[in-house]
Amino acid sequence: MLPDGWERKTVSDICILQNGNGFKPHQWDTKGLPIIRIQNLNGSSNFNYFSGKPLEKWLVNPGQILFAWAGSKGVSFGPFIWNGPQGVLNQHIFKVFSKGKVDKNWLYLILRSITDKIEGQAHGFKATLVHVKKQDIDTQVVNLPPLPEQKKIAAILSTWDRAIEGTEKLLANSQQQKKALMQQLLTGKKRLPGFTGEWKKTTIGNIAKEISIRNKNRKNYPVISCTKTKGFVDSLSFFNKKVYSDDLSGYKIISRNQIGFPSNHIEEGSIGLQNIHDDAIVSPIYTVFSMGKNADPLFVFAVLKTDHYRQIFAAATNSSVDRRGSLRWSAFSQIKINLPSPPEQKAIAAVLTTADEEITAIESDLSRLRQEKKALMQQLLTGKRRVTVD
DNA sequence: CGTATAGAACCCCGGATTCC
DNA sequence: GGAATCCGGGGTTCTATACG
Numbered sequence: 422m423l424p425d426g427w428e429r430k431t432v433s434d435i436c437i438l439q440n441g442n443g444f445k446p447h448q449w450d451t452k453g454l455p456i457i458r459i460q461n462l463n464g465s466s467n468f469n470y471f472s473g474k475p476l477e478k479w480l481v482n483p484g485q486i487l488f489a490w491a492g493s494k495g496v497s498f499g500p501f502i503w504n505g506p507q508g509v510l511n512q513h514i515f516k517v518f519s520k521g522k523v524d525k526n527w528l529y530l531i532l533r534s535i536t537d538k539i540e541g542q543a544h545g546f547k548a549t550l551v552h553v554k555k556q557d558i559d560t561q562v563v564n565l566p567p568l569p570e571q572k573k574i575a576a577i578l579s580t581w582d583r584a585i586e587g588t589e590k591l592l593a594n595s596q597q598q599k600k601a602l603m604q605q606l607l608t609g610k611k612r613l614p615g616f617t618g619e620w621k622k623t624t625i626g627n628i629a630k631e632i633s634i635r636n637k638n639r640k641n642y643p644v645i646s647c648t649k650t651k652g653f654v655d656s657l658s659f660f661n662k663k664v665y666s667d668d669l670s671g672y673k674i675i676s677r678n679q680i681g682f683p684s685n686h687i688e689e690g691s692i693g694l695q696n697i698h699d700d701a702i703v704s705p706i707y708t709v710f711s712m713g714k715n716a717d718p719l720f721v722f723a724v725l726k727t728d729h730y731r732q733i734f735a736a737a738t739n740s741s742v743d744r745r746g747s748l749r750w751s752a753f754s755q756i757k758i759n760l761p762s763p764p765e766q767k768a769i770a771a772v773l774t775t776a777d778e779e780i781t782a783i784e785s786d787l788s789r790l791r792q793e794k795k796a797l798m799q800q801l802l803t804g805k806r807r808v809t810v811d
Numbered sequence: 812c813g814t815a816t817a818g819a820a821c822c823c824c825g826g827a828t829t830c831c
Numbered sequence: 832g833g834a835a836t837c838c839g840g841g842g843t844t845c846t847a848t849a850c851g
Contacts, residue, residue: 493823
């Protein structure tokens, strides 16, 4: 079962966990050493500072392995390698020191690999915020390979990390390019070959018509929601729960290629093109509209998604009483839009769709890489698959 | 009916206190 | 004095609903 030369060890055999200090608010300052809190492990650079004389055991230098034993499940809980500035450690976080013949990089990986299990032991009065006992970490059992093999395993997995980083960069590039493309094509700053005609200055009300059909006969349409980043999604999968209301007769019907947005929150950017069902229903608060024959839904939607229009929406909604925004069709329909000829709209939309497809392809590459790395990591760390050490 | 406001769910957190 | 537990909050982002 256990490979030759490997040993069964508990976490307390291979490392020492040393708690951070509970800094009190009156010790906070605006200068001095940053106090490293859980949120800082997860990318936040929102620091309090400690300007007194720090004890040695509080100090954290870059490269130090830390372990957050409280935090959000699957997000801020678990091991992190500190790559921020030198600082002092807040409570709820351990400093992790390797013990004996244990490689630091391997140690990080093995801790990462058992994080789910440790999270499973969590207690706490809310499911999203977990706390574990030191003991629950210390008593976890791991398979410890000889030092050279630890190093080899860590090295192999770091090459995967580099591949993933490379793909992430590729993705960021493509997204950047698409943004630039949108900036150029949707404003008419740059024209696709073969198109010359003047763009028509008009308003949304002139090219689209509000649709306000209630689901009076209570048809069993899927209920969908418009989220900021994903556009329309099925409410059931989005909320992981049932839809709030039992009576869906007041909901509005939205058909394929129509655009909708929750009219009291468009400043958040949640506006979507309905492209997941032939017919579906949305909350009564939504405004739904369909394009006239001279306006291409894909083109119009792409325009409405640009930063420029997001700002227009924000300006129109910020004036409302509680600053939570509301933008009704009467005001929305007056927003100006420049429209090229239908063939040019289609051509531009096609270019953007191609860019989207490229991005989707890279995204799926990325998720495949991550998946494969995870599987490999599992095999290497348990000894199910061996590496050759020279 | 449209609109403004209320309410609900979710996400990401951590200081303070008690226990041993 | 370190470990464990107690105890909610601010912000966001969605839907529900009361009221004209």
